[in-house]
């Protein structure tokens with residue numbers, strides 16, 4: 001019975017794969033209402049009514065890989081390609097910091113240029129940290145452990161590397177010719193180096209209920225401090241272009257299931273899938289970080305939706321705040337965000 005599973009989650013007893021499946025299968029109406037209600041209650045238990053916000057700087061859209069779902073896969077002529085100069089990246093990060101975000105997310109495709117000159121990445125992280133004094137999340141893809149180590153010393157706090165799924169066959173279909181185990185191992189290495197790790201899953205591309213449930217539970221193996229899911233958006237010029245777009249129900253139930261499984265962790269509500277319109281649903285499903293905030297008119301792209309809501313300014317903090325308040329939430333202070341980081345770092349010491 002769903003009620004018994006929700007009681008178990010309320011008491012923070014470990015959920016098994018059948019429990020998670022039941023949560024993901026909650027029917028629209030009363031059942032989903034109860035699931036989302038509990039997700040918010042658990043969020044409140046650990047975070048009160050505060051949420052956090054991340055500024056996103058997608059500074060290079062070049063990539064050596066050919067992930068079948070990704071707009072920026074190598075060889076896709078449809079995708080806009082750019083590589084920002086360090087001075088531009090630092091300027092954008094500074095603008096984001098002034099707007100009040102809690103963290104700067106520095107993301108790139110696996111750009112062969114930066115992979116050949118990792119010291120340039122290190123310089124970028126150093127300077128962004130010097131100028132903003134904000135925690136930095138890096139998403140450079142699969143890099144050498146020594147590079148991760150240098151980036152950590154330069155000021156990076158978080159390492160984001162999404163598995164997308166913990167089903168190895170499915171992984172092979174998504175992340176064309178990439179190593180499942182190497183990706184997983186790198187997250188464990190990052191933890192050993194002292195990083196907080198963000199894990200991410202994708203849904204809506206033909207993944208099954210069982211695969212979703214298993215993946216949510218399997219993420220625990222890397223002890224993530226932030227867990228996320230995003231709905232697949234078909235991209236022009238990719239092998240998965242013709243896939244039918246799913247509605248966001250799976251994503252919302254996955255956010256809630258993640259909150260029930262990882263009540264004290266951060267869970268993003270990305271603006272990258274549906275823009276501002278989809279924010280409220282995600283917050284009401286238990287998310288507590290707004291990610292993918294992008295300053296307008298800087299020539300930056302999003303990941304899933306390369307243009308959505310960017311140049312009209314709807315991905316800026318000031319635009320999302322009214323919606324945050326409508327959900328009965330408030331933006332946490334920088335000190336509150338630093339406290340979260342500190343607590344997670346202490347947890348790592350005792351792991």
Ligand code: SF4
Nearest residue numbers: 063065067070073109
């Ligand atoms: S998902 Fe990342 S690694 Fe894969 S093609 Fe896109 S940018 Fe490259």
